[in-house]
Amino acid sequence: MIWIPRICFAMAALFAGITGLAIWLNAGLGLEGRTMGKVVRLETSFSNSSGGSRSTLYCPIVAFAAPDGRQIELPPGFCSSPAAYDVGEAVEVRFDPARPEDAVFGGFIARYLIALVFALFALLLLAGGVIARVLIARDAARASLRKP
Numbered sequence: 001m002i003w004i005p006r007i008c009f010a011m012a013a014l015f016a017g018i019t020g021l022a023i024w025l026n027a028g029l030g031l032e033g034r035t036m037g038k039v040v041r042l043e044t045s046f047s048n049s050s051g052g053s054r055s056t057l058y059c060p061i062v063a064f065a066a067p068d069g070r071q072i073e074l075p076p077g078f079c080s081s082p083a084a085y086d087v088g089e090a091v092e093v094r095f096d097p098a099r100p101e102d103a104v105f106g107g108f109i110a111r112y113l114i115a116l117v118f119a120l121f122a123l124l125l126l127a128g129g130v131i132a133r134v135l136i137a138r139d140a141a142r143a144s145l146r147k148p
Contacts (some may be wrong), residue, residue, distance in 0.1 A: 002136060008129030015122035022115035036065030037093040037105055040084045043076060058083035063142065064093045066100035074103055078113070 053088040059076030095103035
């Protein structure tokens with residue numbers, strides 16, 4: 001049973017590392033340029049659930065003008081149902097002036113959802129590890145008190 005908290009702590013560390021990586025990748029490091037883009041269309045994708053039902057996902061395609069005047073279309077960063085954006089909606093775009101095609105768009109939730117999910121799992125695993133460690137220590141203390 002002593003291995004349960006160790007596994008929880010190891011998994012929490014792994015998930016915390018993934019959280020940090022996701023934040024670092026989406027934080028916009030090197031993306032000093034900011035402009036407004038526009039959702040030009042919604043591509044559709046389909047998702048099959050385990051129950052056999054099929055749902056439609058909507059993936060926003062955003063276009064913006066780079067500093068050199070080029071129009072750049074960004075691939076969808078995420079898909080959702082219902083659609084998170086409407087066609088024609090203005091969105092903030094962050095980009096590296098040297099490589100504007102590597103831009104990111106969207107609000108906090110859109111950019112950091114994966115990091116938030118992994119952070120939540122890391123916290124749950126950490127709490128589970130602490131609880132398991134406390135219970136094991138309590139049982140060990142009780143067992144030592146029973147010995148003559």
